[in-house]
Amino acid sequence: MARRAQPLSPALALGWGAAALLLALTLGTILAVAWRAEAAARLGAADWAAIRFTAWQALLSAAISVALAIPAARALARRRFRGRGVLITLLGAPFILPVIVAVLGLLAVFGRAGLVSGLIAPLGLGPLSIYGLQGVVLANVFFNLPLATRLILQGWHAIPAEHFRLAAQLGMGPAEIARHLERPMLRAVVPGAFAAIFLICITSFAVALTLGGGPRATTVELAIYQAFRFDFDLGRAALLALVQFGLCAIAAAAALIVAVPVAFGAGLDRTVQRWDAGGRAYRWGDAALLTLVAGFLLLPLAMVAAGGLAALPGLPASVFEAALRSLAVALASTALTLGLGIALASAIVRLRDRPRRAGFLEAVGYLSIAASPMVIGTGLFILLFPVADPVALALPVTALVNAAMSLPFALRALIPAIRDVSETYGRLSESLGIGGWTRFRLVTLPRIRRPLGFAAGLSAALSMGDLGVIALFADPDQATLPLQLYRLMAAYRMEDATGAALLLLCLSLALFWIFDRGGRVGTDT
Amino acid sequence: MKPISILAAGCSLALAGAAAAQDTPTLTVYTYDSFVTEWGPGPQVEAAFEETCGCDLEFVAAGDGAALLARVRLEGARSDADVVLGLDTNLMAAAAETGLFAPHGLDAPAFDLPVTWDDPTFLPYDWGYFAFVYDETRIGDAPGSFRELIADEDLKVVIQDPRSSTPGLGLLLWVKHAYGDEAGTIWEALAPRILTVTKGWSEAYGMFLEGEADMALSYTTSPAYHLIAEEDPTKAAALFEEGHYMQVEVAGKLAGTDQPELADAFLTFMTSDRFQSVIPTTNWMYPAVTPDSGLPKGFETLATPDKALLFPPEEAAAIRDAALNEWRDALSR
Structure with a gap:
């Protein structure tokens, strides 16, 4: 079949436009930083040590997160129990917490003066010392296990209910179902989840430093931070940011090679009922596993909540003003994420005959996950400063950068969903002459509601909890809630800070719950 | 008044306002x-x-x-x-x-x-003076020098990273000023006492207040906040005989x-x-x-060091990178 030049459709144009914006935000900001550099950059031995440590801790963290997430997602996928929805929402909480809050929560459980150390003290053991690589990995698993679980759980949800019914009619047990349905699904989903978490762990720095116990735990992001504020060596900062992209590109390429796409075809979008795994051993096994995972993730949160409760009523008014500001930023950022996400995902799906272009667009969509917040912020500052007052633009810029930062997660949820709709209903729609906006509204939108709700919830919650670039631009009177939290701590007001942390936790969870729930209304899960 | 004159009046008011703003x-x-x-x-x-x-x-x-x-x-x-x-x-x-x-x-x-x-x-x-702050209800006898801190095997302190934190850099120069060529050895000996190194002051001080660490690097004036704002007299700064970096x-x-x-x-x-x-x-x-x-x-209740240590700005800038490498090597072992 001869390929003909096609006019650029509006949908494709939107997709390319979104990609251009993201390229400017990620690679463009690195160029801006490099352009301002005064000397040629060079990486020293310490930088190479940082690169090695970064890759190693990210690899370990991703492996452990995914290894735990598979059984957890399976248990969640095949069990129905009261509070399941709430549990799934709550499990997402660590991911959206500001690092400093999560670390203090973790320490309240696993620290020297924490719950566990208190429990084992009468046995003559302890206190527990988590500082070191184990602490870094523990924290990264705490942050990312929920995300891994959600991503893999979506894989389970993508298997149509009819398949499980057929499997049951054929008398398949858990082992056969695993072989015929679940393993192919995992083969398709797990590499992506692994890569996503690896990438997130690459850019972490406060966690790695605080729980890593010292300069051994220096990550690339810390080296970038040092290049900026300690050495003011912009060239080295830009070079390190490129190295960070390189690490991420390798991980993403590896994930693409390992992943085998899977097509289950269309189902009637009904709730899955599982006839297998009904035995008592399976039930108790799943229950025990879910209890452990929930305990690991929720105890530190409960400690944060318990610590903040007393301070909540007496919080200064400025904290609530900051909360309102953060809500506005989060909603704007969510709208941007969905707009960018749908534009990119639709373009990627439409370009299925041009795999290279589609691959390029998808890669651009994921770029921001590997971006250094410090470099984006500084690069934007350099770009904006000659033409506008960066301080006046602090909130819009924060919303935009937050949107870019949560876009990879939105894409992970949206691309497969839109592709499924297109493959399943595309020919029918075309034969009926439904296209463009009508097709998106009538055919696509109802079928991507669940991933759309998840993407919106995650984006809103991430934006709410992320300190982001506001710290670099901040107007004294325009603090967001995370910035206000840091300001309380810097002013010795640790009690108020725990109250603000609880407020932040509740607002983030509420946002996530509302959007995620909105996407699932009427779908019975 | 005709609409047009209302508009004109409005404009002149706005202009007057803008002019007043320009005068300030x-x-x-x-x-x-x-x-x-x-x-x-x-x-x-x-x-x-x-x-x-x-x-x-x-x-x-x-x-x-x-x-x-x-x-x-x-x-x-x-x-x-x-x-x-x-x-x-x-x-x-x-x-x-x-x-x-x-x-x-x-x-x-x-x-x-x-x-x-x-x-x-x-x-x-x-x-201000940098100092290790502790809670008198948790530690009876605070160490009186870096060497005593090294010798007290029960103590755990949190410090800040000199690359990302101002107090962290202060401590780096404190040890360098007090011990000169011996600074590397002191850091190596201090390593087991250091629970962890944080990005900034807030994390370290938060970990100290939560009871995770016995002492955190802060200022001799930090106890004043607890005393004056919280009426809590239990926080104190440990006085070191080497003197305190400013x-x-x-x-x-x-x-x-x-x-x-x-x-x-x-x-x-x-x-x-x-x-x-x-x-x-x-x-x-x-x-x-x-x-x-x-x-x-x-x-007046605050601890006041006998000896104030401070490098002149040019010297601080000159020795900073070497001191940082010394610190990193010693704590990475």
């Missing part, structure tokens, strides 16, 4: 974030200065002292800043080297600093300022009673010039 000059002061919050000195300083200056004082915040300097360097000569407030002696050499700052040219008052001050560019506004916080006028007179007026105001009396209970540091009313009640 704006003095832009860049500072670090915690200075401008409602708990910091910013709001009181702004109100007091605007009473007399006939101007609009505008604070712009940028992270901490080091981030502040990076911001000024990024903006270069085009910066809107008239005054930069919040650098310290460890950043002064790098700041002076940019050529962006102008000599203050003022008659400096007599500073109440443990060191003499004759810098032509930067004027100090507050200062932090002197300074401000300077930018060479490219479009409000040189206002900038001078602000720097003069900065060392006056009105500004200085705000410092102790907002920045929780010692004022550079003790106000006539003296220090707030409670400050």
Whole structure:
């Protein structure tokens, strides 16, 4: 079949436009930083040590997160129990917490003066010392296990209910179902989840430093931070940011090679009922596993909540003003994420005959996950400063950068969903002459509601909890809630800070719950 | 009145308003974030200065002292800043080297600093001693020196990373000043006492308050916050016989300022009673010039070191990188 030049459709144009914006935000900001550099950059031995440590801790963290997430997602996928929805929402909480809050929560459980150390003290053991690589990995698993679980759980949800019914009619047990349905699904989903978490762990720095116990735990992001504020060596900062992209590109390429796409075809979008795994051993096994995972993730949160409760009523008014500001930023950022996400995902799906272009667009969509917040912020500052007052633009810029930062997660949820709709209903729609906006509204939108709700919830919650670039631009009177939290701590007001942390936790969870729930209304899960 | 004249009247009112706004000059002061919050000195300083200056004082915040300097360097000569407030002696050499700052040219008052001050560019506004802060109800006998800290195997301290934190850099230079060529050995011996190294002061101090660590690197003035604001007398700073490294916080006028007179007026105001009396209970540091009313009640209970340690700015800048490598090597073993 001869390929003909096609006019650029509006949908494709939107997709390319979104990609251009993201390229400017990620690679463009690195160029801006490099352009301002005064000397040629060079990486020293310490930088190479940082690169090695970064890759190693990210690899370990991703492996452990995914290894735990598979059984957890399976248990969640095949069990129905009261509070399941709430549990799934709550499990997402660590991911959206500001690092400093999560670390203090973790320490309240696993620290020297924490719950566990208190429990084992009468046995003559302890206190527990988590500082070191184990602490870094523990924290990264705490942050990312929920995300891994959600991503893999979506894989389970993508298997149509009819398949499980057929499997049951054929008398398949858990082992056969695993072989015929679940393993192919995992083969398709797990590499992506692994890569996503690896990438997130690459850019972490406060966690790695605080729980890593010292300069051994220096990550690339810390080296970038040092290049900026300690050495003011912009060239080295830009070079390190490129190295960070390189690490991420390798991980993403590896994930693409390992992943085998899977097509289950269309189902009637009904709730899955599982006839297998009904035995008592399976039930108790799943229950025990879910209890452990929930305990690991929720105890530190409960400690944060318990610590903040007393301070909540007496919080200064400025904290609530900051909360309102953060809500506005989060909603704007969510709208941007969905707009960018749908534009990119639709373009990627439409370009299925041009795999290279589609691959390029998808890669651009994921770029921001590997971006250094410090470099984006500084690069934007350099770009904006000659033409506008960066301080006046602090909130819009924060919303935009937050949107870019949560876009990879939105894409992970949206691309497969839109592709499924297109493959399943595309020919029918075309034969009926439904296209463009009508097709998106009538055919696509109802079928991507669940991933759309998840993407919106995650984006809103991430934006709410992320300190982001506001710290670099901040107007004294325009603090967001995370910035206000840091300001309380810097002013010795640790009690108020725990109250603000609880407020932040509740607002983030509420946002996530509302959007995620909105996407699932009427779908019975 | 016809609609058109209403419009005209509205326009002339708006123009008059704009003209009034133009008549009030704006003095832009860049500072670090915690200075401008409602708990910091910013709001009181702004109100007091605007009473007399006939101007609009505008604070712009940028992270901490080091981030502040990076911001000024990024903006270069085009910066809107008239005054930069919040650098310290460890950043002064790098700041002076940019050529962006102008000599203050003022008659400096007599500073109440443990060191003499004759810098032509930067004027100090507050200062403090770095120290390890502990809780008297948790530790009976606090160590009296780095060597005693090393010897006390039950103690765990949290410190900040010198690459990302101002107090962290202060500790690095403290050990270097006290031990010189032996600093590396001291760090190696200290390593088992160091629970962890945090990104900034807040994390470390938070871990100390939560009971995770016995001591955190902070200032001798930190217990004053707990005593005065929380009526909690249990926090104290451990006095080390080696002496204590100082932090002197300074401000300077930018060479490219479009409000040189206002900038001078602000720097003069900065060392006056009105500004200085705000410092102790907002920045929780010692004022550079003790106000006539003296220090707030409670400050007399603070531990005062016998010996103040401070590298001159050029020396601090010169030895910084080598000291950092020493620190990193010793703690990475």
